[in-house]
Amino acid sequence: MAINKDNTNRRKFLINSGAILGGVFATTLIKPFNAVIFAAEEPKKALPWYGVGIDIEKCIGCGRCANACKNENDVPREPFFFRNWVEQYTIKNDGSIKVESPNGGIDGFKQSVPDEEIFKTFFVPKMCNHCAKSPCEEVCPVGATFRSPEGVVMIDVKYCIGCRYCIQACPYGCRYMHPVKNVADKCTLCYHRLKKGLDPACMANCPTGARIYGDLHDKKSALVKFLKDHNCMVLKPQLNTRPKLYYNALAQEVR
Amino acid sequence: MVHDYSALYQALTKVDGYIYPNEIELNWSILIVLYPYITGLVAGAFILASLERVFKVKALKPTYVLSLLTALSFLLVATMPLISHLGQPQRFYEIMITPHSSSPMAIFGFVYLWYLMVVLLLEIWFDYRKDMVRWANEKKGVMRVVYRILTLGVNDVSPRALKLDEKIGYAITVIGIPSAFLLHGYVGFIFGSIKANPWWSTVLMPVIFLFSAMVSGIALVLFIYMVLTWVRRQKLDFLCLDTVAKYLFYILILDFTLESLDQIHRFYAAEESFEIISLLVSGKLDITLILMQVTIGTLIPLITLGILQFYKPKEQIRKFIYFILSIMVLIGIFFMRWNVVIGGQLFSKSFYGFTSFKLALIGREGFLMASIWIIVPFLILAFLLWLLPPWKKTESDF
């Protein structure tokens, strides 16, 4: 068969387009693997690995932490959205357990069980555990929720599609759908304050020092001393989320 | 923008026991109940089609093409409940460009596209190609152009080409079976992998979803076949009907066995979440689970179909029974999805209490919106049946 000139031109065109598209294709492939192909970017200086310590024996249930958090982070004041909150556990003499958190503890607690029926009662402050193996970060389909190099789990509000999978995946109830922004929201350990050398709002405003935070890798930090001096426990250890929120005097009834 | 929180304040009064403060509002509502239901119908209808094409169950021939078109109609609608439920629907494309490899939900975009384009569209295309070529030559005007485009402008219906079409169509159906399993199985895995929620977190979840999907898909094709035949004033092929019902029976047994196994294990092992889940099943879910899903959706169809395997009443009566049963099964499987999705969010992850759920009538996640997503696939199917009428196809020689 005689070589058709049209065929040659068409073939050249196809080869050129293929080369261009192949180039574009190659660059799209490489980008996600930057860390593997090129040496991983070492942080300039060692970053802290943040954890939190809460001393249940010190908490008086005043709710200043929950209140300060809403003020600091523009969380809607309605009683349906909380980045942190306080619970009151009352274990009665008959063994039954009553748990309350009226408006997250912001307005304080009214004792609802008479003294003579109470076996034990205590307050439990709750917040995001900033898990080292966070199920919320694992299930985000697009990469909008992430763990920063300092170990703080946060949400990229410009990228979140609002599918709510992360809210379902959190075993501790720490996340909620922001009613105005229509993306997921949660405690950021006041990352914007940490980066300016300030304490998170909840910890700064706690009158008894029940909430502390610090660098888990720093042997001299108050948090590491807290871990050393107390027998600390995390919530739901059986789920292996590796929470970095350590409680002193956590009762087994607390979930 | 003033937000209306009255529904949430109402829900606050209905809290039973203790829930985490953020749990007052259910995150996944009827739209997320609909999505697995629709993809389940797709997967199930496709499996029925593959029974004919791959497993050579000749009796099912009258429903083969119908199953494929039904699957396509529902698949085209499947993404809509998902996208419309997103907080930021305009960002939906992010799931395609930066899928997070550790997230089961992230594979949705690719599995969906693969199933739509490579499996369903291609299979239907290869099956209809020679007819579309014929219609492209026969029709005039706009329709001529439409069929020309659909055939990619190719007129080749030589025996060699047709034989290749047949082979490729067969290969696609074979690939389509695991693809259908993946399309619906991953939805079950989305729920099954959430260790935070003991109602969802079970190894059996993807398998249960899959088998209940097959049940619903088969029931759907049964229903549509009967309605279509009645609309077209044709005679029902009772061998086909009995065969479809027979497969419905077999898969229903498997589905019932798996779901019972799950519950029996839960009951026997009585793990930490057992008490709250027992309260859930006997209380909040008593109507939707025990009555709708189990009794109406599973037990009555199971027993009736079982009896029908041994004793077959007159065709008139059988027709009526099949029709009612198909509707009962479709309703039952819908409530199975309801009980999984809604039920899993009614109890607190603290296992200390319950919240409540009220389905709104209007609004993005309301009953009317959900009804639209269920009705639209039927409209699409009607259009497809007009564009690619199965009864006007010529028989393939292969």
Add this chain to the structure above:
Amino acid sequence: MPLHIKRLILVFALFIALFLVLRHFLVPESFGQYGHYRGKALEEIASREVHHVGVNACASCHDTIVNLKASGLHETLTCEGCHGAGYLHVKSPKTEKLFIPTKVRDFCGVCHQKNAARGKDQVKQIDLKLHPVHVIPQHPNVNLNRPKNEIKCTECHNPHEPWQ
């Protein structure tokens, strides 16, 4: 290869190519910098404005109150813990005022209402349904014939120096 197969492959190839080109332009610049997320998000979150300004900012104008509080039983309470975050007030002190509790008994009760979960040694507690029960002769102006739940704690206790 039959023509219709070639054309089919072409259609698919075009579709995939289009997808890849779109993807190249849509993926955000800093995505993947530290992990599977937009690296720029870290700066965006870090650059949020701080709302709680801290006691030193209060002391720069309200030093008397701050000093008074620092020597009393309320020394561990922060100003902003009761009065709300001060960033707006610091910027426009005349127009942006902080929260001053009006339902005083409820507000003080947040810490001081008797609750078995509070340690008696941690915070002084009273049953606000009963307190105060007696007339204080040194302060005859305080009219205790009013219903007890109308008497504000602050009529006897300075919130910044609650106990002398």
